[in-house]
Amino acid sequence: MIVNADTLIILDFETTGLSPDMGDRAIEIGAVKIENGKITGRFQELMHPGRRVSGFIADYTGITNTMLEKAAPCEEVMHRFADFIQGYNLVAHNASFDKRFLDAELTRIGRGYDGEFSCSLLVARRIFQDAPSHKLGELINYTNIPSDGGFHRALFDSEMTTKLWLVMLEEMKSRYNLAYIPFPLILKLAKTPKKSVDTFLRRYQQG
DNA sequence: TGCCAGGCCCTCTTTAGGGCCTT
Numbered sequence: 001m002i003v004n005a006d007t008l009i010i011l012d013f014e015t016t017g018l019s020p021d022m023g024d025r026a027i028e029i030g031a032v033k034i035e036n037g038k039i040t041g042r043f044q045e046l047m048h049p050g051r052r053v054s055g056f057i058a059d060y061t062g063i064t065n066t067m068l069e070k071a072a073p074c075e076e077v078m079h080r081f082a083d084f085i086q087g088y089n090l091v092a093h094n095a096s097f098d099k100r101f102l103d104a105e106l107t108r109i110g111r112g113y114d115g116e117f118s119c120s121l122l123v124a125r126r127i128f129q130d131a132p133s134h135k136l137g138e139l140i141n142y143t144n145i146p147s148d149g150g151f152h153r154a155l156f157d158s159e160m161t162t163k164l165w166l167v168m169l170e171e172m173k174s175r176y177n178l179a180y181i182p183f184p185l186i187l188k189l190a191k192t193p194k195k196s197v198d199t200f201l202r203r204y205q206q207g
Numbered sequence: 208t209g210c211c212a213g214g215c216c217c218t219c220t221t222t223a224g225g226g227c228c229t230t
Contacts, residue, residue, distance in 0.1 A: 018229070020212090056209095095214095097213085101230090122214095
């Protein structure tokens with residue numbers, strides 16, 4: 001049951017690779033809870049995936065095998081994370097990726113979630129159609145959000161995604177003179193053809 | 208050690224192919 005449709009969990013996984021179907025596992029989860037546009041909670045934990053991470057992943061994330069040796073196993077961390085997200089809608093940058101890992105890790109422990117997933121990448125492609133790139137880091141630069149550039153850790157990336165999300169909401173509000181943008185509208189926006197986004201939001205604006 | 212996937216989106220499209228994005 002959704003507690004509050006406008007309280008969101010914005011999350012980011014670091015993983016051993018790209019595909020849980022190929023045996024990849026989560027190694028870190030970071031998430032931010034936002035209520036009424038304000039951060040009211042955070043979650044970040046490393047987790048031991050039961051295998052070693054490659055040199056590429058250690059370089060990419062800064063998460064080493066030594067760091068993971070001390071971490072709780074995925075199963076234990078994901079129980080805590082399942083509690084954290086219960087009752088809230090979810091957002092991630094390129095959500096199809098994070099959703100695959102969330103679903104895979106929660107299925108392993110017999111847990112689930114009831115929120116709906118929206119994707120800041122799909123929204124950004126519609127709201128900032130002229131951006132040269134829709135990578136998270138590039139969008140942070142494009143929107144002039146201050147950043148020290150320390151990407152690819154789970155909490156940092158979820159904080160940056162949160163800032164981007166809030167900037168996109170403000171951009172929609174000011175561009176279309178809207179007081180409030182409900183989450184279900186964003187779910188529909190993310191599926192609207194790019195060419196039709198302006199028409200879609202103007203229709204909503206007119207009620 | 209090196210490799211792997213999948214959804215979205217565009218176009219020289221839909222009987223397909225390739226770039227973008229995520230680790």
